[in-house]
Amino acid sequence: MILMKQLDFTVHSNDRLNDQNHLLKVAPLNNMRLPEMHPGQFVQVRVDNAPHTFLRRPISINYADTQKNEIWLLVQAVGEGTRKICEMAVGAKLNLIFPLGNAFTIPSAPGNFLLVGGGVGTAPLLFLGNKLHEKGFACDFLLGGASEKNILQRPDFEQYGTLYCTTEDGSLGEKGYVTHHSLLQRKRYDFIFTCGPKPMMVAIARYAHEKGVGCEVSLENLMACGFGACLCCVEKTTRGNVCACTEGPIFNINELTWLD
Amino acid sequence: MARLEVTIGGLQLRNPVMTASGTFGYGTEYTDFMDLNRLGGMIVKGTTLEPRQGNDYPRMAETPSGMLNAVGLQNKGVDYFVEHLYPVIKEYDTHIIVNVSGSTVEDYVACTEKLAGLEKIPAIELNISCPNVKEGGMAFGTTCASAARVTHAVRQVYPGTLIVKLSPNVTDIAEIARSVEAEGADAVSLVNTFLGMAIDVERRKPKLSTVTGGLSGPCIKPIAVRMVWQVYHAVGIPVIGMGGICNWQDAIEFILAGATAIQVGTCNFVDPAVTVKIVRGIREYMERHGIASVSELVGGMELF
Numbered sequence: 001m002i003l004m005k006q007l008d009f010t011v012h013s014n015d016r017l018n019d020q021n022h023l024l025k026v027a028p029l030n031n032m033r034l035p036e037m038h039p040g041q042f043v044q045v046r047v048d049n050a051p052h053t054f055l056r057r058p059i060s061i062n063y064a065d066t067q068k069n070e071i072w073l074l075v076q077a078v079g080e081g082t083r084k085i086c087e088m089a090v091g092a093k094l095n096l097i098f099p100l101g102n103a104f105t106i107p108s109a110p111g112n113f114l115l116v117g118g119g120v121g122t123a124p125l126l127f128l129g130n131k132l133h134e135k136g137f138a139c140d141f142l143l144g145g146a147s148e149k150n151i152l153q154r155p156d157f158e159q160y161g162t163l164y165c166t167t168e169d170g171s172l173g174e175k176g177y178v179t180h181h182s183l184l185q186r187k188r189y190d191f192i193f194t195c196g197p198k199p200m201m202v203a204i205a206r207y208a209h210e211k212g213v214g215c216e217v218s219l220e221n222l223m224a225c226g227f228g229a230c231l232c233c234v235e236k237t238t239r240g241n242v243c244a245c246t247e248g249p250i251f252n253i254n255e256l257t258w259l260d
Numbered sequence: 261m262a263r264l265e266v267t268i269g270g271l272q273l274r275n276p277v278m279t280a281s282g283t284f285g286y287g288t289e290y291t292d293f294m295d296l297n298r299l300g301g302m303i304v305k306g307t308t309l310e311p312r313q314g315n316d317y318p319r320m321a322e323t324p325s326g327m328l329n330a331v332g333l334q335n336k337g338v339d340y341f342v343e344h345l346y347p348v349i350k351e352y353d354t355h356i357i358v359n360v361s362g363s364t365v366e367d368y369v370a371c372t373e374k375l376a377g378l379e380k381i382p383a384i385e386l387n388i389s390c391p392n393v394k395e396g397g398m399a400f401g402t403t404c405a406s407a408a409r410v411t412h413a414v415r416q417v418y419p420g421t422l423i424v425k426l427s428p429n430v431t432d433i434a435e436i437a438r439s440v441e442a443e444g445a446d447a448v449s450l451v452n453t454f455l456g457m458a459i460d461v462e463r464r465k466p467k468l469s470t471v472t473g474g475l476s477g478p479c480i481k482p483i484a485v486r487m488v489w490q491v492y493h494a495v496g497i498p499v500i501g502m503g504g505i506c507n508w509q510d511a512i513e514f515i516l517a518g519a520t521a522i523q524v525g526t527c528n529f530v531d532p533a534v535t536v537k538i539v540r541g542i543r544e545y546m547e548r549h550g551i552a553s554v555s556e557l558v559g560g561m562e563l564f
Contacts, residue, residue, distance in 0.1 A: 004292040006532060046530065051324040054477060056530060097293075097532065224320055224327055225529035227292075229285040231305075231331045232320035241313050241334060 004097060004227060007032065011092045012070055018149045021120060022086040023062070024073045026094065034071065037064040038103030039128035040218055040250040043071065044226040046095040047081045055224055057081040058245075060124040060195070061099065063156075071098070074152065076120035100226045101249045104128050104193055104216055106135065111190035113139040115161070116178055116204050118196025119150065124218055126153055128193060129160035140164060140187070144178035144200070147171050179203040189213050205253040215253045219244045262546035263553040264539070266300070266520050268498050269421030269446030271355050271382055273300035273521060276554055277511065277539050280502050280525035281306055281359035281385060281425070282331065286345050287352060293532035298539060300521060301355035303385050303449075304345075308361050309371045311337035315392060321458045321467035326477025326504065327526060328456050330470040332392040333361050338374045350380035357423065361387040365413045372418050383420050386411065386445075389427030389452035391474045398452075401427035404439035411443040423500065426450040426491075428480075433487045434494035441495045449500035449523065450491060451484045477526040478504040485517045492518020492559050506534065508541020518559040 009026040016022050028034060044056035059082075062072040077083040088094060104124075107113065113132060115125040122143050132139045139161040145151045148171040157163050165173030166181050174181050178200060184207060194204045195218035208215035221244040223233035228246035235244045237255045242248070253259065264275035278301040279287075286304045287296050296302060314334025321328045335341075341358070349356055358375050362368040368386065375381050388401035388410055400406045411424055424440040426433055428451035437448045453474025458467040466472075484503020492499050501519030505511055506527040514522045527534050542554065551557060 006293055051479075052322075054325055054530065055322050055327060222318055222320055224322075224329070224526075225289075225532075227289055227532070229283060229289045229532075230320070230329070230529055231282075231314065231334050232318075232329060234314065234317050234319065234334070236317070241317075 003035065004100060005035065006095065006097045009071075009094050009096055011088050011090050011094065014086075014088060014090055017152050021074065021076050021152055023153070024075060024085070024088065025065070025068075025070045026073060026096070027068070027070045029093070031069070034064065034066070034069055035099065037061055037071070037099040039106075039131050040103040040124050041099040041101050042226070042249065043073065043096045043098035044100060045073070045085055047084050053081040053084060056097065056226065057085060058100070058220070058223060058226055059085070060218070060249075061127055062123045063127045063130060071096075074120060074123040097226060101245055102247065104218075104250050106131055107137065107191060110137045112188065113137060114142060114189045114192045115139055116142045116192060116194040116196070116200075118144045118178060118200040120152075121196030121200075121218070122152060124195055125193065126156055126160075129157060133160040140183065142166070142178050142181055142183060144196070177203075179207065191215070194218070202258050205256070205258055208253060209259055216250050217253060217256070219249045219251060221249075262543050262551060264543060264546075265553075266555055268423070268500065268521055269383065271301070271421050273355060275300040275539050275542070276515065276519075276521035277535050277542070278303060278357075278500070278521055278523045279528060279535060280523035281387065283525040283528045287349055287356075290528070290532050294536050297353040298536050299354045301357055302352075303357045303359050303523065304349070305335055306333045306359045306361040306387050306390060307335050307338050307341050307371065308333055309338055309367045311335065311340065316469040318467065318469055319473075321473070323456070323458055323475065324479060326475055326479035328458055328468060328473040328475050329453070330392045330468040330473035332470070333390055338371045342374060342378065346378060346381070350378075355383065356381055357383045357385050359385045359387050359425065360414075361390055361393075363393070365410050368410050369413050369417055372414050376418055376420065381420070383423055384418065385423040385425050385449055386414055387425050387452070389425050391427070391429065391453055391455045391472070392470060398427050398429060401436065401452075402430050404435055407436050408439040408443045411440040411445050415444040421446045423447045423449050425452055427452050428483065428487055429455050434490045437491040437495050441497050445497060447498040447500055447520075448491060448495065449502065451480070451487055451503050454480055454483070476504070478506055480504050481510060485513055488514055488519050489517040489561070505538070506530075508538045508545060511538050511542055512545055512557065515554065515557045516559070516561040520555070520558050
């Protein structure tokens with residue numbers, strides 16, 4: 001069992017990746033060692049006490065750098081809270097509750113694994129790819145975005161597997177959505193992991209279901225606490241309403257009611 | 261040494277800081293962050309006779325300095341509580357209070373009867389103020405007659421400390437408080453959430469699946485303080501105050517308005533260790549002001 005923690009961090013670096021996305025690398029104050037974290041888990045960032053950013057913002061763990069004792073947070077400025085996080089200066093303090101949630105299921109034997117991400121939903125797939133790579137398992141990444149500049153961290157992904165892309169404007173990889181990529185027609189996978197906009201994940205889940213391939217999805221339901229107290233982020237599953245923050249955010253598609 | 265102990269009905273609390281129902285699960289959700297044994301008391305999640313799945317997603321919307329929720333009393337039912345949750349949480353050294361909810365007077369009574377025999381549940385909080393269920397809930401808390409009726413029925417079967425949690429969605433909360441006091445309530449707790457709503461203007465859709473929901477957080481605090489003050493002057497039983505408490509200053513404010521004890525709700529989500537900080541802050545305030553017992557502060561606001 002993993003102990004959750006509430007700790008103060010400091011921003012080591014904050015790199016602007018495009019007009020909407022920033023990569024923050026944060027480390028605990030006083031050189032406290034980070035606990036073990038798993039791909040798919042997330043943190044709850046306390047933004048400030050301002051009226052419009054009262055609640056914490058859930059951000060998935062992009063990568064856990066155990067050597068530098070840093071957590072990477074890939075943040076897309078979609079609202080006021082995430083915009084403020086993107087604007088945090090190097091040296092700024094931020095309070096995190098972490099690690100939260102369950103994790104992707106790391107396969108026990110090698111196989112053909114596909115990691116499908118859309119937009120900022122690619123974030124947890126980097127950490128997952130890293131863990132698969134550490135186990136010596138090859139994987140393919142299929143990442144989609146509106147345009148080339150929206151496909152983030154390409155060199156990082158390429159360290160851990162083969163990268164395929166789609167863009168809506170055709171500026172990188174195949175033109176269109178990830179669900180239309182030719183890879184899905186020509187290669188047979190043993191398991192698919194996906195994170196991104198819900199319509200994309202539903203389409204991937206349907207594809208996996210039709211092909212008889214196992215599939216895990218990462219949900220980002222609205223939540224207040226992140227640790228199972230508020231009961232706001234529920235997802236309808238085969239066993240009733242469950243908290244996406246504690247029993248997810250990773251779900252096997254067989255548990256969900258998406259394809260009913 | 262400042263004395264933080266307070267008395268609510270038959271309960272001697274080690275300090276006036278409790279956690280509000282529906283924001284603290286069964287306490288176990290918080291044990292990684294804080295020591296539950298430092299709480300004055302813990303009010304666990306609203307419990308009903310039968311299991312409830314609650315409302316559909318989306319159930320929450322952040323609003324300025326607060327949030328709307330429409331959870332709808334999702335819980336596994338009182339039998340599950342007694343069999344699976346009680347054996348775990350009874351080991352904690354704090355007062356564990358169960359929030360009892362229902363759709364009919366009979367439900368409240370039957371649910372209470374199942375809790376009455378539990379040695380480590382010295383009190384219940386009767387929830388006649390949940391705004392998020394179709395039947396019962398807040399309906400009981402919005403007229404004196406129905407509030408009195410359910411309090412009367414539960415009082416007949418419950419010998420422990422009976423706290424009644426009041427709805428702020430009424431014309432005169434003091435009148436409701438008097439009606440439950442007359443039926444034997446040992447204390448009142450207030451306020452539950454305010455009925456509110458929020459609209460996604462791009463999609464022209466409500467932000468909650470239920471359209472309306474309960475508003476909580478610092479945005480409601482001034483109204484809650486006013487209501488605690490009104491009720492304190494209307495009844496002779498202890499008042500437990502809540503509504504947006506986030507720090508020790510907020511807690512002291514409620515106590516000065518007339519609260520014997522306070523509950524922390526929504527702020528637990530933002531800082532899961534906030535209650536422990538509030539206890540420390542109250543102690544330091546008392547030492548700084550030379551106050552021997554926290555009970556000296558209750559209703560201690562001075563009028564000019």
